[in-house]
Amino acid sequence: MATCPVSGVNVTSAAISRIPVLMYHEIADTTETSSRFAVMPNAFADQLAYLHDAGWTTISAGALSAILADDAAVLPERTVVLSFDDGYENFYSRAMPLLAKYRFTATVFMTSGWVKEVAPEGPGNQLMLSWAQLSDLARAGIEIGAHSTTHPELDQLSSEHLHHELFDSKKQLEDHLGMEVPGLAYPFGYSNAAVRELAREAGYTFAYAVGNRIAPLETDIFSIPRLTVQRSTTLGEFDRLVNGADTRRLRQDRLFTNGWSVVRRARRRLRTLEVGAAAG
Numbered sequence: 001m002a003t004c005p006v007s008g009v010n011v012t013s014a015a016i017s018r019i020p021v022l023m024y025h026e027i028a029d030t031t032e033t034s035s036r037f038a039v040m041p042n043a044f045a046d047q048l049a050y051l052h053d054a055g056w057t058t059i060s061a062g063a064l065s066a067i068l069a070d071d072a073a074v075l076p077e078r079t080v081v082l083s084f085d086d087g088y089e090n091f092y093s094r095a096m097p098l099l100a101k102y103r104f105t106a107t108v109f110m111t112s113g114w115v116k117e118v119a120p121e122g123p124g125n126q127l128m129l130s131w132a133q134l135s136d137l138a139r140a141g142i143e144i145g146a147h148s149t150t151h152p153e154l155d156q157l158s159s160e161h162l163h164h165e166l167f168d169s170k171k172q173l174e175d176h177l178g179m180e181v182p183g184l185a186y187p188f189g190y191s192n193a194a195v196r197e198l199a200r201e202a203g204y205t206f207a208y209a210v211g212n213r214i215a216p217l218e219t220d221i222f223s224i225p226r227l228t229v230q231r232s233t234t235l236g237e238f239d240r241l242v243n244g245a246d247t248r249r250l251r252q253d254r255l256f257t258n259g260w261s262v263v264r265r266a267r268r269r270l271r272t273l274e275v276g277a278a279a280g
Helices: 011-017 043-052 060-069 089-102 131-139 161-175 194-201 233-243 248-279
Strands: 021-024 055-059 080-085 107-110 143-146 183-185 206-211 224-228
Touching: 021 206, 043 089, 043 131, 043 233, 060 080, 060 107, 060 143, 060 183, 060 206, 089 131, 089 194, 107 131, 107 161, 107 183, 131 143, 131 161, 161 194
Parallel strands: 021 080, 021 224, 055 080, 080 107, 107 143, 143 183, 183 206, 206 224
Antiparallel strands: none
């Protein structure tokens, strides 16, 4: 039995049957954004230093999905996935140098309609990655995945709109990067059976949600849960996240997600009834 250096949590062999998948967004100061999902650069540096010093190994989101799909695969001890949603430029300028320092890898789930050149007049477009930067990242070994075209709540869309968000995003990324893009992260973590089925039809081989729980080996590879790292995450909380210990913040986030899921399902049913009434 090993003891974690920050929190003192005991880690047994049972922990090897699960893997933490961390979800980041921006690496930015409070002077640059008020988003609670923006992790301060110094905090991010401390988190990577902790992982390195504690003997953690990183793998890509795609590599984990392959392990989850293979019943005979063995999950290496102290393995973590670092994922980044939306495609902010500060991944390139701030996160990537630190990842390279520790020889860590990561996965960037890019919203294709937010690429700098795609929406040059969009608000905040200068904060997003460019095609050249995405290509540089891919050449450096960073996995690029899709995060829809315009970042909507996918489970609320019509079939036609959903098709556009899933198929077009994949094609745009593949055409510009010249490589296969098999991975998807649902915007806001939202999906339902129809979304997951169309994701399969679009050619994705795995997809990530949020869930705010650690990923067990028996999880559905089209709904792999992740743990949210945000500005308020202390190093002690971070230690507990990667080692599978529950926190009050995770419980609060799960309660909010579950409650909002009920609202979204009701909203979807109401919209379906309204469309049916209009057609009749």
